[in-house]
Each structure stands twice: as structure tokens, then as C-alpha cells.
Amino acid sequence: MSDIKPVHVLNGPNLNLLGTREPAVYGRATLADIEALCRETAGRLGAVIVFEQTNHEGVLIDWIQRAGREAGAIVINPAAYTHTSIALLDALKGVDVPAVEVHLSQPAAREPFRAASYAAPAAAGSIAGFGAMGYALAVEAAVRLARARMAEREKGS
Ligand code: CA2
Secondary structure, X not given: OOXXXXXXXXXXXXXXXXXXXXXXXXXOOOHHHHHHHXXXXXXHOOOOEEEEEOOOHHXXXXXXXXXXXXXXXXXXEOHXXXXXXXXXXXXXXXXXXXXXXXXXXXXXXXXXXXXXOOOHHHOOEEEEOOOOHHHHHHHHHHHHHHHHHHHXXXXXX
16 A cells, blocks of 8 residues: 655744744744644654745745645645635635644634634634644644545545
8 A cells, every 4th residue: 555645734924933922822832843743743643744834825825736736635724814815715625635724723712803714615624722732633634634535546446
């Protein structure tokens, strides 16, 4: 049995600031800590990750399209673009790769403008409110989805 393609873990604007401000909302883990947690989680499951962060909407869209060609599954925290970006929704709908939406905080319990997500309609599922641990849960879900997708394809061929 062949193994799955890498899980692409994509992070949106300002998440590079994690660990420096707003610890009550986002926790004390830095993005480097979260990357290490994702690598460790994937490694335990026999998978590998590509981990990226950008402050630019178009770059995030490019990376989603690249994941469509190169990834077995996507984990995405689009940060504020979650609530604003139709381009994000279109990009996720445009790739034939399962996506798991992740948020450190629970946006639905915060300001009303955070209640809506443009990622959710195109995601296999969403994990929110568990801090850094949510990324470990999301990577595990993504690996399982990628393996299930591969098993389906192998059965069909
Ligand atoms: O809870 C999440 O993961 C969010 O995606 C984080 C976004 C926010 O806009 C979403 O509603 C929910 C914000 C990320 C900004 O992170 C910062 C971290 C430290 C200091 C300043 C910003």
C-alpha cells in the first residue's frame, strides 16, 4: 500500500504573532511550537506535513491550489480571512482534497462578525476553541481523511 501525500498546514494573517500578545484569547504557544506539535502528531501517525504561514490573501489562495496538486489533505486556519474571503471559499471548493478548518479560539463565542466562516462550507469539518491542541486534532483528522480517500481510490482502480 502506498502512503499518503503530505498534509499541508496553512496559516493566515497575524498568526506569526502568536505567543507575543493576546494570550488570554490565543494561548501562549508560538507558531513554531504549533508547527512542532503538528510534526510530532503527523510523525506518530506515519505522515509528514508542510507547514506555512502568510499575511497575504493571494498567497494563501496559491498555497490552497498547490495543495490541490501536492497534498493528501489540508489543515487550514485562515485567521481573519475566515470571515471575509470569498476567494478562500472558491479556492477550497476548487481543489479535490479534504480540508479541516482549525481555530485556536472559538470564533462563534466572540464578536458577531466572527460567527460566519467562508471556509466551513468547503471543509470536511471544523475544530475550534481548543487552543494549540486543536491543531493536533486537526492533523489527526486530516491524516485519517487522506488515508480514507486513498483507500477509496485504490478500491476503485
Ligand atoms: O482563533 C483563531 O485561530 C482565529 O482564526 C484567529 C484569528 C481571528 O481573526 C479569527 O477570528 C480566529 C486572528 C489571528 C491573530 O492572531 C494574533 C495572535 C497574537 C497577537 C495578535 C494576533
